[in-house]
Amino acid sequence: MRDPVTATRLRSFGTTIFTEMTRLANQHHAVNLAQGFPDFAGPQFAKDAAVRAIGEDRNQYGRMQGEVPLVEAIAASLHARHGLTYDPMTEIVVTSGATEAIAATILALVEPGDEVVVLEPYYDSYRACISMAGGVPRFVTLRAPDFRWAPGAVAAAFSPRTRMVLVNTPHNPTGRVLTRAEMTEIAAQCVAHDAICVTDEVYDRLVFDGEHVAMATLPGMRERTISINSTGKTFSVTGWKVGWAAAPAALAKAVATAHQFLTFAVATPFQHAAAEALRTATTYYDDFLRDYRGRRDFLVGALRDAGFAVTVPEGTYFVMADIRPLGWDDDVAFCRHLVEEIGVAAIPPTAFYENKAEGRFLTRWAFCKRDETLRTGVERLSKLRRR
Secondary structure, three states: OOOOOOOHHHHOOOOOHHHHHHHHHHHOOOEEOOOOOOOOOOOHHHHHHHHHHHHOOOOOOOOOOOOHHHHHHHHHHHHHHHOOOOOOOOOEEEEOHHHHHHHHHHHHHOOOOOEEEEEEOOOHHHHHHHHHHOOEEEEEEOEOOOOEOOOOHHHHHOOOOEEEEEEEOOOOOOOOOOOHHHHHHHHHHHHHHOOEEEEEOOOOOOEOOOOOOOHHHOOOOHHHEEEEEEOOOOOOOHHHOOEEEEOOHHHHHHHHHHHHHHOOOOOHHHHHHHHHHHHHOOOHHHHHHHHHHHHHHHHHHHHHHOOOEEEOOOEOOEEEEEOHHHOOOOHHHHHHHHHHHHOEEOEOHHHHOOOHHHOOOEEEEEOOOOHHHHHHHHHHHOOOOOO
16 A cells, blocks of 8 residues: 555645644643633633533534524624625534634635635645645735834735635634724725635634724625634633534535535534533623733733733734844744743744745744643743844
């Protein structure tokens, strides 16, 4: 038998940078400010709902497109927040987290040779999923320090072969919240090229500055937009892996076709818990945003005090910081030094760039951590010295 070598289309990807940096953090007993998972408990009302669902024996395969209480709760939330109306039974598909929604969407709708426009830096699964589908990525670079694209860059990325554009706002890893004008610029190109727009909105409840604009609310976009979201970031339960895609019926059917052969159904008790969380969360969102704003401000100040040049994030729970004031210009070498010698883990963001030079002088930090975790990490950063 031939050696079990990874297929060519995936060979260049290897292990995700998140897994690699968490492994190094564990190996060196470092404070993990790299991977974006909270180290604190999710809200009690959500956890109680999960326990109750298990006790009620909601433990068998769920409905493939999503349990009815959950798809109804998602539809109600989208209508309440954005005035968008979706048929919960035909226009919403529940997936194993937003990551599976992204994979199912790309695999279902991109043909080999189709072009997919992506904002760079990008969440790393985007690039891998495009390759698995045989698509061709076209990049629009968000350039430091303000992480905006150059005039004309969006229009230049579209062509007669454009099938899809992936839009992530609030944006991981830069923390940008795209403006209404920027979203409208993308929407105009989608309409002009009859392209599908896939929006990754998992941080939509974490907007500190500006506004979250739902792409499907813009003229001509409801019919061509697939809106992806999840419970993991909003309710600090990333391990539940409950996400969804909301789209016109024909697009939702395509996503469901791929989804049924990837995971078929999502963990049933967590779906019922997510439904109850969406229905009952009221003042929770205000407290959630206030607490994260405090974490953001603390880490931004600490990184500046340590000598980094920092771009204040408008959303998400990530901060991008420039390492050049500390005498470094290689993110991978710096992050290895940081975890091995300083005892703190961050992400080298060249993993999210096609053009590595654009991210080589940056680091990405996660502040979805307990106050004591952030304080410990900051105390260790006092050992950093300019090289």
